Amino acid sequence: MLEIKDLKASTGDTPILNGLSLSVQAGEVHAIMGPNGSGKSTLAQVIAGHEDYAVTAGSVTYKGKDLLELEPEERAREGIFLGFQYPVEIPGVNNAYLLKAALNAKRKHHGQDEIDAFEFLKLAKEKMAVLGMDPKFLNRGVNEGFSGGEKKRNEILQMAMLEPELAILDETDSGLDIDALKAVAQGVNALRSPERAIILVTHYQRLLDYVEPDVVHVLSGGRILRSGDKSLALELEEKGYDWIREAANA
Amino acid sequence: MVTETDNIETLVNRRYKHGFITDIESEGLPPGLDEDVVRAISALKNEPEFMLEWRLRAYRLWLEMKEPAWAHVHYPRIDFNEISYFSAPKSDKDRPKSLDEVDPKLLETYDKLGIPLHERARLAGVAVDAVFDSVSVATTFKEKLSEAGVIFCSFSEAVTNHPELVRKYLGSVVPQRDNFFAALNSAVFSDGSFVYVPKGVRCPMELSTYFRINAANTGQFERTLIVADEGSHVSYLEGCTAPMRDENQLHAAVVELVALEGAEIKYSTVQNWYPGDENGKGGIYNFVTKRGDCRGANSKISWTQVETGSAITWKYPSCILRGDNSVGEFYSVAVANNFQQADTGTKMIHIGRNTRSTIVSKGISAGHAQNAYRGLVRVMPQAAAARNHTQCDSLLIGKDCGAHTFPYMEIRNPSARVEHEATTSKISANQLFYCRQRGISEEDAVNMIVNGFCKEVFKELPMEFAVEAQALLNVSLEGAVG
Numbered sequence: 227m228l229e230i231k232d233l234k235a236s237t238g239d240t241p242i243l244n245g246l247s248l249s250v251q252a253g254e255v256h257a258i259m260g261p262n263g264s265g266k267s268t269l270a271q272v273i274a275g276h277e278d279y280a281v282t283a284g285s286v287t288y289k290g291k292d293l294l295e296l297e298p299e300e301r302a303r304e305g306i307f308l309g310f311q312y313p314v315e316i317p318g319v320n321n322a323y324l325l326k327a328a329l330n331a332k333r334k335h336h337g338q339d340e341i342d343a344f345e346f347l348k349l350a351k352e353k354m355a356v357l358g359m360d361p362k363f364l365n366r367g368v369n370e371g372f373s374g375g376e377k378k379r380n381e382i383l384q385m386a387m388l389e390p391e392l393a394i395l396d397e398t399d400s401g402l403d404i405d406a407l408k409a410v411a412q413g414v415n416a417l418r419s420p421e422r423a424i425i426l427v428t429h430y431q432r433l434l435d436y437v438e439p440d441v442v443h444v445l446s447g448g449r450i451l452r453s454g455d456k457s458l459a460l461e462l463e464e465k466g467y468d469w470i471r472e473a474a475n476a
Numbered sequence: 477m478v479t480e481t482d483n484i485e486t487l488v489n490r491r492y493k494h495g496f497i498t499d500i501e502s503e504g505l506p507p508g509l510d511e512d513v514v515r516a517i518s519a520l521k522n523e524p525e526f527m528l529e530w531r532l533r534a535y536r537l538w539l540e541m542k543e544p545a546w547a548h549v550h551y552p553r554i555d556f557n558e559i560s561y562f563s564a565p566k567s568d569k570d571r572p573k574s575l576d577e578v579d580p581k582l583l584e585t586y587d588k589l590g591i592p593l594h595e596r597a598r599l600a601g602v603a604v605d606a607v608f609d610s611v612s613v614a615t616t617f618k619e620k621l622s623e624a625g626v627i628f629c630s631f632s633e634a635v636t637n638h639p640e641l642v643r644k645y646l647g648s649v650v651p652q653r654d655n656f657f658a659a660l661n662s663a664v665f666s667d668g669s670f671v672y673v674p675k676g677v678r679c680p681m682e683l684s685t686y687f688r689i690n691a692a693n694t695g696q697f698e699r700t701l702i703v704a705d706e707g708s709h710v711s712y713l714e715g716c717t718a719p720m721r722d723e724n725q726l727h728a729a730v731v732e733l734v735a736l737e738g739a740e741i742k743y744s745t746v747q748n749w750y751p752g753d754e755n756g757k758g759g760i761y762n763f764v765t766k767r768g769d770c771r772g773a774n775s776k777i778s779w780t781q782v783e784t785g786s787a788i789t790w791k792y793p794s795c796i797l798r799g800d801n802s803v804g805e806f807y808s809v810a811v812a813n814n815f816q817q818a819d820t821g822t823k824m825i826h827i828g829r830n831t832r833s834t835i836v837s838k839g840i841s842a843g844h845a846q847n848a849y850r851g852l853v854r855v856m857p858q859a860a861a862a863r864n865h866t867q868c869d870s871l872l873i874g875k876d877c878g879a880h881t882f883p884y885m886e887i888r889n890p891s892a893r894v895e896h897e898a899t900t901s902k903i904s905a906n907q908l909f910y911c912r913q914r915g916i917s918e919e920d921a922v923n924m925i926v927n928g929f930c931k932e933v934f935k936e937l938p939m940e941f942a943v944e945a946q947a948l949l950n951v952s953l954e955g956a957v958g
Binding site for chain 1: 925
């Protein structure tokens, strides 16, 4: 589904990704771990198409297409979803409105009719019930005055509504209490299917207790140093990142 | 009362052009202003003696006055002797015969604004017999209004048919000497609208729909007077979302509202005058004096405005809260794009006891535009327990525009409670990226954010107009980002 080859990317004059390769198949859950500044978030932003990051070398192919040719909104409509580490507030725009606009943009792109208000509300309430969210959220401004946990739940709600083929969650688990973490995990697990792929960018093993990854990658210095199964995450938790770096340098 | 022929005539006189300005011989007065011009205008309109006297007094006061320079706007000096103060209406043969002859770009704009098909021909200035439908609609409205006893006519008709009302109320809110442009307007105003709602009557319809059909060729110096007698209620809508272009660069209108005891006036404006091109050339100077007088106890005046047009907008719809327990409201969205300049706001003058006022101002700046909010809240010593809440928000799009806030407060009664909140925000690259990552195009994202920002004001507009105003904002800010 997603093929990244020798990807180099920088912001301003600072190179961040230095020849990263990654292959993700439909049905898989990948966890990307690594110390601060290793390039985890940059990878997520580059896949989503953020303009602050320039791709200087390498390729990214998504469903057989050159992803780097597409505008951010086209990538989204083609099924890529990024759960933001810091979801922005959009005062005055209500959550339901944004959700509906997003859903309809995608439906339109795929030649489907717009969802009607009744159907939309029904769907949204269903998904919110699963995530333990109060339906009142729909009428609040997008992330406006939300707590950290509420913002992250809101990201998961958007993901649940949009049913992406490739979901990338950028530290969605950080700063969550245990209930919120469980809700997020539930949202992710509900999305798991043979047609979809999920990339979890995370610092901690914690989330992986609830969402079991197929592959774990360790990122450092803008490259993947090591990949393995879920036991790699446990090993990291125990030994820290230095162990990997030393092993790589040896 | 107006006959149907008069009605058609006002339709003919309507000036609504965009992109097809042609040289039309005008039989108006030659440019220049002196007492003879004032006399000529009054004579051309067959006005009674008292009107001429009133105009002359205004003219003499105007001569003594200086053009104000305090507003945060810049424009070349206006030569008042280069303006023609009375121009003849256009004739039918100069108009397009059908929509096929209308500039397709204009029709495209109508489409974007969602203006109903049957209104487009009229708006585009198509000759009258082609839009007879609207006239019959207007006639139906007219009948309904006169059944309720509501007087709604052009200012000229009011001077002829209801001189006692005009004499009693004209200038009673905005006196001739009020300010430079109001004095000029008083001397030379061409026409405008007059509304009188009798005691206890609730006007049976929004005067919006009617007005949009009946709008006369009011020219550059428009005069509006609305009187709501005791316990009456009226909602009036001025302007139109369709783009208006005019060969007159200077527009100096005066609007006076009088609310007697227990009366309520809701005045909504959507202003979309030609703002000039992307480089700021051309465009209307819109210098308006709008004021409402809550003359009786328990009266209420509410201003709602959506200002997207004009090269320069300079207006402060105000309320004088004279009656005890009277209420003044001001809800405003002012958009300035490209090189537009807007200096707008309100004045709330609390005189009566327990008077309350609310100000919600939303300024949006894009391109190289400058947008200023200027507001005065004055609480007089006798205005015990007066309350004001002001909320003043600015939204910036891009890095070359500016937002300025000039709040003035003069509180002379210790029991007053006055609150002022102000925010300035930017549409950030992160907000746009967030929306785009959800599949929403950049343009739709801007529209969504802007409309969210303006929501509190839009909800004050009559329903069908709120929808058009929203579309208008989107069109006004087209290409503002990226």
